[in-house]
Amino acid sequence: MTIERNGKRYLASPFGTVAWVRNLQAAGEATLTRGRRVERVNARELPLKEAALVLQEDIKGGNPFASYYQVNAESSFEEFERVASKHPVFLLQGAM
Incomplete structure (x- = not known):
């Protein structure tokens, strides 16, 4: 799932560390496709x-996939850290 915030794009995994996440962690780059649109990007996993x-920020902004993360807008930052440890987030950095 892509997230756009403050002029930056992120890619988050609502399903945890699945195969595409492990591949992205190893390669550091990806080809994103949506319909006929294809984009090559560099990706850096966030601390x-x-x-x-x-x-x-995304869940407070009304993310429809929030239930996958088992937190809500009122959850503490520590709960979001727990979730982030199981659901990697990558910063997408421009076309390659």
Whole structure:
């Protein structure tokens, strides 16, 4: 799931550390496709606190996938850190 915040794009895994996450962690780059649109990007996994902030902002902004993370807008930052440790978040950095 892509997240756009403050002019930056992120990719988060609502399903945890699944195969595509492990591949992205190893490769550091990806090809994103949506319909016929194809985009190559570099991706950097965020440290725990940064990932927790991105998830917290996204869920407070009304993310429809919030139930996958088992937190809500009123959850503590520590709960978001717990979630971020199981649901990696990557910063997408421009086309390659």
